[in-house]
Amino acid sequence: xxxxxxxxxxxxxxxxxxxxxxxxxxxxxxxxxxxxxxxxxxxxxxxxxxxxxxxxxxxxxxxxxxxxxxxxxxxxxxxxxxxxxxxxxxxxxxxxxxxxxxxxxxxxxxxxxxxxxxxxxxxxxxxxxxxxxxxxxxxxxxxxxxxxxxxxxxxxxxxxxxxxxxxxxxxxxxxxxxxxxxxxxxxxxxxxxxxxxxxxxxxxxxxxxxxxxxxxxxxxxxxxxxxxxxxxxxxxxxxxxxxxxxxxxxxxxxxxxxxxxxxxxxxxxxxxxxxxxxxxxxxxxxxxxxxxxxxxxxxxxxxxxxxxxxxxxxxxxxxxxxxxxxxxxxxxxxxxxxxxxxxxxxxxxxxxxxxxxxxxxxxxxxxxxxxxxxxxxxxxxxxxxxxxxxxxxxxxxxxxxxxx
Amino acid sequence: xxxxxxxxxxxxxxxxxxxxxxxxxxxxxxxxxxxxxxxxxxxxxxxxxxxxxxxxxxxxxxxxxxxxxxxxxxxxxxxxxxxxxxxxxxxxxxxxxxxxxxxxxxxxxxxxxxxxxxxxxxxxxxxxxxxxxxxxxxxxxxxxxxxxxxxxxxxxxxxxxxxxxxxxxxxxxxxxxxxxxxxxxxxxxxxxxxxxxxxxxxxxxxxxxxxxxxxxxxxxxxxxxxxxxxxxxxxxxxxxxxxxxxxxxxxxxxxxxxx
Numbered sequence: 001x002x003x004x005x006x007x008x009x010x011x012x013x014x015x016x017x018x019x020x021x022x023x024x025x026x027x028x029x030x031x032x033x034x035x036x037x038x039x040x041x042x043x044x045x046x047x048x049x050x051x052x053x054x055x056x057x058x059x060x061x062x063x064x065x066x067x068x069x070x071x072x073x074x075x076x077x078x079x080x081x082x083x084x085x086x087x088x089x090x091x092x093x094x095x096x097x098x099x100x101x102x103x104x105x106x107x108x109x110x111x112x113x114x115x116x117x118x119x120x121x122x123x124x125x126x127x128x129x130x131x132x133x134x135x136x137x138x139x140x141x142x143x144x145x146x147x148x149x150x151x152x153x154x155x156x157x158x159x160x161x162x163x164x165x166x167x168x169x170x171x172x173x174x175x176x177x178x179x180x181x182x183x184x185x186x187x188x189x190x191x192x193x194x195x196x197x198x199x200x201x202x203x204x205x206x207x208x209x210x211x212x213x214x215x216x217x218x219x220x221x222x223x224x225x226x227x228x229x230x231x232x233x234x235x236x237x238x239x240x241x242x243x244x245x246x247x248x249x250x251x252x253x254x255x256x257x258x259x260x261x262x263x264x265x266x267x268x269x270x271x272x273x274x275x276x277x278x279x280x281x282x283x284x285x286x287x288x289x290x291x292x293x294x295x296x297x298x299x300x301x302x303x304x305x306x307x308x309x310x311x312x313x314x315x316x317x318x319x320x321x322x323x324x325x326x327x328x329x330x331x332x333x334x335x336x337x338x339x340x341x342x343x344x345x346x347x348x349x350x351x352x353x354x355x356x357x358x359x360x361x362x363x364x365x366x367x368x369x370x371x372x373x374x375x376x377x378x379x380x381x382x383x384x385x386x387x388x389x390x391x392x393x394x395x396x397x398x399x400x401x402x403x404x
Numbered sequence: 405x406x407x408x409x410x411x412x413x414x415x416x417x418x419x420x421x422x423x424x425x426x427x428x429x430x431x432x433x434x435x436x437x438x439x440x441x442x443x444x445x446x447x448x449x450x451x452x453x454x455x456x457x458x459x460x461x462x463x464x465x466x467x468x469x470x471x472x473x474x475x476x477x478x479x480x481x482x483x484x485x486x487x488x489x490x491x492x493x494x495x496x497x498x499x500x501x502x503x504x505x506x507x508x509x510x511x512x513x514x515x516x517x518x519x520x521x522x523x524x525x526x527x528x529x530x531x532x533x534x535x536x537x538x539x540x541x542x543x544x545x546x547x548x549x550x551x552x553x554x555x556x557x558x559x560x561x562x563x564x565x566x567x568x569x570x571x572x573x574x575x576x577x578x579x580x581x582x583x584x585x586x587x588x589x590x591x592x593x594x595x596x597x598x599x600x601x602x603x604x605x606x607x608x609x610x611x612x613x614x615x616x617x618x619x620x621x622x623x624x625x626x627x628x629x630x631x632x633x634x635x636x637x638x639x640x641x642x643x644x645x646x647x648x649x650x651x652x653x654x655x656x657x658x659x660x661x662x663x
Contacts, residue, residue, distance in 0.1 A: 016557070
């Protein structure tokens with residue numbers, strides 16, 4: 001192909017060349033990074049929690065009044081929920097994964113440790129927790145009813161038995177022999193690991209220790225309770241609609257918020273990841289619109305060029321060039337310009353990515369995305385120039401002789 | 405429960421961001437409805453609702469909790485000027501050193517005294533999503549500007565013969581500049597009006613992308629409308645500089661030749 005004549009001709013149209021190349025470069029830089037952000041966010045949204053998320057309803061409940069202890073009403077409520085026809089199992093707790101609020105502790109493996117402990121989230125539970133959440137117990141045993149104690153505000157009693165996640169067990173006892181070993185909360189009393197579950201994530205979407213969780217057998221003596229309910233298969237909707245009514249009928253001295261008091265786990269997950277989803281949507285829309293704008297720009301500018309060069313095209317045709325020659329001339333010309341554009345664009349994309357890494361703690365753009373972006377933009381350029389190039393090829397040789 | 409007497413009513417006050425309680429609200433929330441004196445709350449043993457971080461086990465009961473190393477209070481001080489702030493920081497450092505020597509904790513004084521802006525910055529109150537969106541928007545604008553330069557170039561240069569005739573009839577280069585810059589400005593206004601419709605759609609859709617507490621802040625008010633139009637006209641006119649210059653360079657003689 002006659003590349004050198006094409007380049008020589010382009011030198012006389014520097015403005016148009018630079019504009020198209022610059023536009024392709026900038027679009028590549030933004031589109032690559034935007035798509036990368038979409039991928040990152042979707043990865044986050046798809047992270048599992050370790051629990052069986054279907055047929056799960058959570059109720060946020062706050063008791064009104066100041067009795068000496070809330071434990072009797074909590075027990076009554078949990079019993080009432082468990083005896084609902086559509087409910088398989090239920091328990092009361094402080095928090096669940098993706099609730100975006102909960103408790104955390106720093107754990108040690110020996111009582112006199114001076115170094116930093118291992119961070120972990122802390123969930124209250126009882127012998128029904130494993131079944132309600134659908135957790136996978138891979139070692140040891142579940143709690144027995146006698147082990148379920150009471151947790152009070154500013155309590156200094158550490159739980160005697162705990163169940164931990166595999167990730168936490170491996171962090172505390174790297175040799176893999178965590179079962180039966182002691183763990184020390186800051187109170188200095190030993191808690192024995194009686195069971196290990198495969199996975200249970202923390203309540204927070206962003207956490208320094210996302211897989212470290214401890215379940216302690218206790219009822220919280222607090223006005224604020226979260227009731228977690230496993231419904232019979234397919235009965236999630238019925239429980240979702242009825243559970244507040246059942247609880248209010250049992251005892252009116254409570255507040256369950258209207259809008260977010262009762263949620264299925266699907267709703268909990270949706271709320272926890274709403275910013276990630278929103279960001280993914282925004283970046284996708286931006287990409288689509290940018291590509292459309294660049295395509296439109298290339299079509300516009302190329303049409304103009306073709307119009308400017310009618311006489312030259314006519315002359316070439318008169319001298320024997322076929323329609324195909326003219327078409328491939330313009331397609332090649334556009335390809336060369338786009339090639340220049342993607343080279344500059346790649347540098348810009350990587351520079352932008354580097355800047356975002358330092359300022360926003362994001363991960364660096366992978367080359368896959370740059371490659372995809374390059375292919376997309378080269379293809380887009382070719383598709384955009386096709387119609388103007390086709391029109392150019394239709395210029396009749398008689399243009400060579402016309403005087404204007 | 406306790407009975408409280410309402411002693412005063414203030415106007416709704418919810419500065420966005422809620423600088424005085426960023427850790428518990430994320431910074432963008434509806435604001436408090438009821439304020440009670442701090443010392444009274446302590447007297448009544450009102451349990452702290454919100455972040456609570458204990459570096460060691462608190463003692464038993466309320467007294468134990470108050471004397472513990474649990475952090476559940478945010479402290480603000482109003483200081484008249486920078487020197488006073490310096491002095492205050494020194495005072496706090498001295499106090500921390502004293503407590504260290506008394507054996508209360510083992511680390512050297514690590515005092516931070518931040519004004520509101522520094523505090524908001526340290527708390528990262530602006531969500532990352534907003535900042536990334538801003539950058540992407542600016543990049544978008546630049547790309548559209550480049551696009552506009554190209555299209556305006558095509559649009560103006562297509563009329564080279566007409567420009568040639570005008571110049572031959574006595575129009576100066578300044579006249580050509582004026583003509584095309586005004587034309588660009590008009591395009592800018594037309595585009596801006598269309599852009600307003602899209603901005604309206606965007607404001608409606610912002611709730612889909614950002615969390616409610618942030619989405620609430622985006623409203624179509626007169627300032628936003630004016631800003632949209634001004635940016636549109638300005639961007640188009642700036643994009644038109646190069647094409648206008650090219651148009652003004654058109655040589656009348658070349659255009660008037662019949663070839």
